[in-house]
Amino acid sequence: MKVISITPRGFCYGVVDAVEAVKRIASDPKTPRPIYILGQLVHNRHMVERLAQYGVISLENSANRLDLLDQIDHGTVVFTAHGVSPRVKERARAKGLTCFDTTCPDVEKTHVLIRRLVAEGYDVLYVGRKGHPEPEGAIGEAPGQVHLVQDVDDLDRLALAQTDRLAVTTQTTLSRWDTESLIARIVERFPNAEVHTEICQATQLRQEAAVRQSAEADVVFVVGDTHSSNSNRLVDVVRDQAKRKVYLIDGVKDIRPDMLVGASTVAVTAGSSTPSDITREVIRFLAAYP
Numbered sequence: 001m002k003v004i005s006i007t008p009r010g011f012c013y014g015v016v017d018a019v020e021a022v023k024r025i026a027s028d029p030k031t032p033r034p035i036y037i038l039g040q041l042v043h044n045r046h047m048v049e050r051l052a053q054y055g056v057i058s059l060e061n062s063a064n065r066l067d068l069l070d071q072i073d074h075g076t077v078v079f080t081a082h083g084v085s086p087r088v089k090e091r092a093r094a095k096g097l098t099c100f101d102t103t104c105p106d107v108e109k110t111h112v113l114i115r116r117l118v119a120e121g122y123d124v125l126y127v128g129r130k131g132h133p134e135p136e137g138a139i140g141e142a143p144g145q146v147h148l149v150q151d152v153d154d155l156d157r158l159a160l161a162q163t164d165r166l167a168v169t170t171q172t173t174l175s176r177w178d179t180e181s182l183i184a185r186i187v188e189r190f191p192n193a194e195v196h197t198e199i200c201q202a203t204q205l206r207q208e209a210a211v212r213q214s215a216e217a218d219v220v221f222v223v224g225d226t227h228s229s230n231s232n233r234l235v236d237v238v239r240d241q242a243k244r245k246v247y248l249i250d251g252v253k254d255i256r257p258d259m260l261v262g263a264s265t266v267a268v269t270a271g272s273s274t275p276s277d278i279t280r281e282v283i284r285f286l287a288a289y290p
């Protein structure tokens with residue numbers, strides 16, 4: 001089987017920095033134990049299992065960071081690359097926990113933008129995915145003044161106290177194609193809205209490469225976790241923009257023979273939270289496939 005290994009793919013700098021920070025914290029005997037991560041450090045099961053080997057506990061049985069924090073009464077807490085709200089930071093400090101913040105600088109940039117806009121009297125429409133930790137943290141900068149909009153239905157339902165000062169911003173891991181159409185609808189309804197697209201460069205480069213480099217492939221595999229926003233958006237852009245048949249797989253074990261019937265060329269990419277050895281294993285398996 002001919003395999004196109006799409007590049008860039010896999011770990012972004014925000015994930016690399018967060019993982020390295022947790023390994024450093026866990027290797028330091030002075031770090032108060034136990035060490036908890038508030039949610040999954042990155043949305044990938046393999047990474048969560050690997051971090052557990054460092055003695056780090058990932059709390060992930062609730063989507064709400066404040067609820068997760070209630071489960072901790074001593075030790076260390078790590079905030080994930082997705083960012084957290086100011087309330088979460090305040091409560092962690094009030095509990096006397098040692099805090100480490102691995103928020104990606106690109107996410108922090110959106111928080112800074114929201115704080116500035118809100119201070120200037122704007123209401124902010126935040127285009128993002130419900131139930132994902134990144135919108136939870138960003139909206140937590142000013143609940144009541146930042147409004148989550150996932151789709152046109154949310155936009156239609158939106159009732160705002162004022163529309164003179166409106167701004168739009170986005171989750172970092174969305175697809176620019178989906179986001180553009182929703183933002184166009186927002187601007188149609190609120191022509192004076194100020195638009196700040198915050199999709200990060202790592203996400204954009206991976207999506208554009210996936211669309212361009214999968215053009216010759218009969219089938220495309222995105223290696224990533226079903227909970228990973230950027231992995232799911234890679235699937236969307238390959239299906240909707242490149243018009244290719246595409247599967248989201250966790251690893252080699254998810255590849256079924258029926259996925260490859262009639263295929264002579266496949267392309268492989270990976271979400272920014274997928275460890276590279278998992279993706280390399282998929283590439284090796286497909287290259288050896290008859």
Ligand code: SF4
Pocket residue numbers: 012013014015081104105106107172173200201202203230272
């Ligand atoms: S996907 Fe973008 S925003 Fe998210 S951690 Fe990576 S670089 Fe940062």
